Amino acid sequence: MLKITTVSGQGIPVKGNDIDTDQIIPARYLKVVTFAGIGKFAFKDVRFDDNGSELDHPFNDKRFAAAQILVVNDNFGCGSSREHAPQALKDHGITAIIGESFAEIFAGNCTSIGIPTATLPPDIIESIQQRIEENPDAELRLDLEQSSFSVDQDVFECSFKPPFRAALISGMWDTTAALLSNNTLIQQTMDNLPYIAFSKKE
Amino acid sequence: MSKNLLNKVWDLHKVATLPSGQDQLLIGLHLIHEVTSPQAFQMIKERDLPVLYPSRTFATVDHIVPTKKQYIRPYADIQAEAMTKQLEQNTKNFGIEFFSVNTDYQGIVHVIGPELGLTQPGMTIACGDSHTSTHGAFGAIAFGVGTTQIRDILATQCIALSKPKVRKIVVHGELLPYVYAKDIILKIIADLTVKGGIGYAYEYSGKAIESLSMEGRMTVCNMSIEGGARVGYVNPDQTTFDYLRNRKYGPSEENFQTAVDYWNTIKSESDADYDDVYELNAGDLEPMVTWGTNPGQGVQVSHPIPIVNSLKKSEQDVARRSLEHMDFKEGEYMLGKKIDVAFVGSCTNSRISDLREAANIIKGNKVAPHVHAIAVPGSKQVAKQAEKEGLDQVFNDAGFEWRGAGCSMCLAMNPDKLKGRQLCASSSNRNFVGRQGSKTGRTVLMSPAMVSLAAINGEITDIRKVMHA
Numbered sequence: 001m002l003k004i005t006t007v008s009g010q011g012i013p014v015k016g017n018d019i020d021t022d023q024i025i026p027a028r029y030l031k032v033v034t035f036a037g038i039g040k041f042a043f044k045d046v047r048f049d050d051n052g053s054e055l056d057h058p059f060n061d062k063r064f065a066a067a068q069i070l071v072v073n074d075n076f077g078c079g080s081s082r083e084h085a086p087q088a089l090k091d092h093g094i095t096a097i098i099g100e101s102f103a104e105i106f107a108g109n110c111t112s113i114g115i116p117t118a119t120l121p122p123d124i125i126e127s128i129q130q131r132i133e134e135n136p137d138a139e140l141r142l143d144l145e146q147s148s149f150s151v152d153q154d155v156f157e158c159s160f161k162p163p164f165r166a167a168l169i170s171g172m173w174d175t176t177a178a179l180l181s182n183n184t185l186i187q188q189t190m191d192n193l194p195y196i197a198f199s200k201k202e
Numbered sequence: 203m204s205k206n207l208l209n210k211v212w213d214l215h216k217v218a219t220l221p222s223g224q225d226q227l228l229i230g231l232h233l234i235h236e237v238t239s240p241q242a243f244q245m246i247k248e249r250d251l252p253v254l255y256p257s258r259t260f261a262t263v264d265h266i267v268p269t270k271k272q273y274i275r276p277y278a279d280i281q282a283e284a285m286t287k288q289l290e291q292n293t294k295n296f297g298i299e300f301f302s303v304n305t306d307y308q309g310i311v312h313v314i315g316p317e318l319g320l321t322q323p324g325m326t327i328a329c330g331d332s333h334t335s336t337h338g339a340f341g342a343i344a345f346g347v348g349t350t351q352i353r354d355i356l357a358t359q360c361i362a363l364s365k366p367k368v369r370k371i372v373v374h375g376e377l378l379p380y381v382y383a384k385d386i387i388l389k390i391i392a393d394l395t396v397k398g399g400i401g402y403a404y405e406y407s408g409k410a411i412e413s414l415s416m417e418g419r420m421t422v423c424n425m426s427i428e429g430g431a432r433v434g435y436v437n438p439d440q441t442t443f444d445y446l447r448n449r450k451y452g453p454s455e456e457n458f459q460t461a462v463d464y465w466n467t468i469k470s471e472s473d474a475d476y477d478d479v480y481e482l483n484a485g486d487l488e489p490m491v492t493w494g495t496n497p498g499q500g501v502q503v504s505h506p507i508p509i510v511n512s513l514k515k516s517e518q519d520v521a522r523r524s525l526e527h528m529d530f531k532e533g534e535y536m537l538g539k540k541i542d543v544a545f546v547g548s549c550t551n552s553r554i555s556d557l558r559e560a561a562n563i564i565k566g567n568k569v570a571p572h573v574h575a576i577a578v579p580g581s582k583q584v585a586k587q588a589e590k591e592g593l594d595q596v597f598n599d600a601g602f603e604w605r606g607a608g609c610s611m612c613l614a615m616n617p618d619k620l621k622g623r624q625l626c627a628s629s630s631n632r633n634f635v636g637r638q639g640s641k642t643g644r645t646v647l648m649s650p651a652m653v654s655l656a657a658i659n660g661e662i663t664d665i666r667k668v669m670h671a
Contacts, residue, residue: 017520018396018496022634026641027613031266031281033240033288035349045641074516075397078430078496079634081332081346082238104400104432105332108363109348122516163364167222176249179226179358185217186360189228190255193214194464195322196230198457 001171004114007096008141009068011151012058013129014043019072020079021106025088027080038084039091059092063136071129072099074122077106086110096142098149098158100125111164114173118142118149118158128156144169204471207437208368208403211343211468215326217360224362230325231342232259232355233311234298236266236285237615238330242352243292251357256297258359260320261289263302264310265615269578269605272303282616296356307450309581309607312336312549316420317583319449322461323438324468328355333549333631335426338435339419340442341468343403345432366403366433367477373410375485380665382559383418384551384629384649386410388490388500391429394480395517396498399431402477405470406436410484416445417553424550425631428497437469489665491536492633492647494524499633500647503664506533527635528644529623536646536662541627543620544569544657545638546602546650547578548612548630556629556650557588561596563654563665569601570660576603576618578610602657614639627656 029041047057054060070089076099077085086109089097097110098118107117120128131151132138141150142158144165149158167173179186190196205213217226234242239261246253253259266282277283293300301307307314312333315321323341327334330352337344351361373386390404404426411419419436426434436442443462446452453461488502499521501507509532510521525532530539546552546560557579569575577597579585585607588594594604611618612630619639620626626638626645633645646662655663 016523017516020496020632020634022613022632022637026636027265027615028639030237031279031285031615033284034244035241045636050641075400075430078396079332079427079632081330081334081348083241083330083348083350086348101397101400103397103430105346105348105427109350112348112350161364163220163223163362167224167362170221172220172222175220175362176251176354176357178220179354179360179362180251182218182226182360183358185226186228186254186358189215189217190359193228193230195325195461198453198461198464199319199322199451 001174002114003171004116004168005145006141006143007069007116008139010064010066010136011069011071011132011138011140012064012067013071013132014058015073015129017074018078019076021077021082021085022079024077024085025082030082030084035084035087035091037091038088042088042092068093068095069140069142070094070097071125071132072097073125074100076102078103081105083109086113086115090115098142107161107164111167111173112175114168116142116144116160116168117164118160120149120156120158124156204474206368206405206470206474206476207341207435207468208343211324211326212365220362222362224364226360227326227363228360229328229355230258231320231327233315233327233329234259234261234352235311235331236263236289238349239292239352240285240288241349242356245353246357253296253298253356255359259298259356261293261298261300262308262311262314263289265609265613267303267608268616269608269610269618272606272608306582309584310549310552310609312424313553313580313584316340317581319446319452322446322452323442323465328361332427333424335432335434336420336424336549338423338433339416341435341438341465343433343435346427367401368405369402369478369480370405370407370476372408372479372481373406373484374408374481375410375483376413377410377484377487380651380669381487381489382649382651383414383421385487385490386484387422387425388497388647389482389487391425391498392500393482394429396428396496397430399426399429402431403433403435404429404431406434411436412439415555416441417555420553421550425497428631438465489649489652491662493528493530493536494521495527495633495635497631497633497647499524501536503536506535509533537664539625539662541573541656541661542624543626544573544575544653545611545626545628545630546653547610549580550631551629551650552578552580552584554584554587557584557593560650560654561593563651564600564602564658565596567600567658569657573657573660575601575657576605576611578605579607581607611638613637627653627662629653
């Protein structure tokens, strides 16, 4: 399984606290039965006006077209559990996100599709966003093993939720096989649940 | 060290500790719907995996169903039709029970789980929807999951998850008249912010919570996620047990005492440990309304919208952007704001008691001429009960449109949408920009009774002033 230990590339800043999942992908674009091609709906409502013309948004900025590392602020991804949100970012080309903090379900969804979410203090995040805006070609590098994030030569210490970091580094972020390997224990735990027996089976 | 409910239920469902340090948690009840499940079924098909326990997963269709003539197929919206077809095929192929619109039991997944008795105390419950926290009202540990986790639950009946911390939220005292469960939770989110609950489960307790009906408790738990808490729960008690008698999938009468005995064992001990405690007094609460674009931006209805500079520095930018979107000004009052649309519905407030409260307000009145008002029952069973009580007639007579069951205008994945800059008084759970189907549309969250009064008066009104007059 794919071990994710480092991610490097250009950055893209999306500024603002509490950017919710309806901003990342509005509900009306969830009407799909596959995630393929879902990247075109990322930030749809803030990227385009009603006539489909481009608005001022980093995801429309040609300088960030090849960016892989999204840099966000506080409580990014709050709201819905829709995995369509990280899937849309991934399909757009995002392979890691750094920010001040992340909503819980969103961060879990990112991990389960192999996108690391690293946190740094707000002032450092803001300075990184500014540096990327000034120099979109700045080389960013997230190192999960070292828990570090660098912008060109400058290295910052970053944090991860320990189990998310461990899962990504070990390649265990795709959890199905590990869960299934405990099949005997699954059956035992199920057999010990009192409510299975007393619930009606229609 | 005595255990709280979360720890007890967690330990009962813990299968193993995974190498990552997360726990492998068994899911006792898995609920699925048409939006977040098709890709998960595709993933298990690609891996040639079966559904491990098909009898522990139940399906319904709610997000995309039209609320007018929803039995007419194919749906005019070809994407909605495709999603429904996939769910029909997947449930059929994998032997999963599906409450389709052709059954008597279709409805919003968080309404039908409890009313069918599928939701019970002491369970772990997962669904690909963040409002799964609703089911915590029964003393279950219930949470939203993403599609990849749905894949894991289908294939293994388990997910990888870290145990949250627990914050006990004690709501002392009694609610004043015309102040509801919705107002309690909007106040909690306003106080603790939309991110205050990250990493926590919220245990709601205190006299005001214990006095709530199961439906009121569901409203409170439903919006836990709006405060950042993935899980919210209430310890089960006699109110819980009474609700669960004679439910289609609940314990049979002969098993009922066995069930109650189990349910009593999973309650938090009186001296249980918590990671944090937050207390408030129900008697201090007023009807709440939101003024911004996240559910934490709410005020008691007699208070003005806060002055931006008085807010925490980290909240000021968001507040400015919210006010700009809403076209409201700091310091002004929400009272008297003219509305265009009134929506009674959603997994937060579409149950029979919500509809009764709303009908009680509108009975004998007419919706203001400039307001488009819809009432959307949470399930077919709720609709049936409401129609038996003549509530549909009350809504129709007042000028509300009485609709079929579904998520409807809460997130506008079906034809029910705001248009342009419309301002909607809504009993739903999210006032995010674009949430109700128009990216320039505006949402003000409040209780169903306050929505109904706003519909009649054509503007936001303090229900206490009217009802006490």
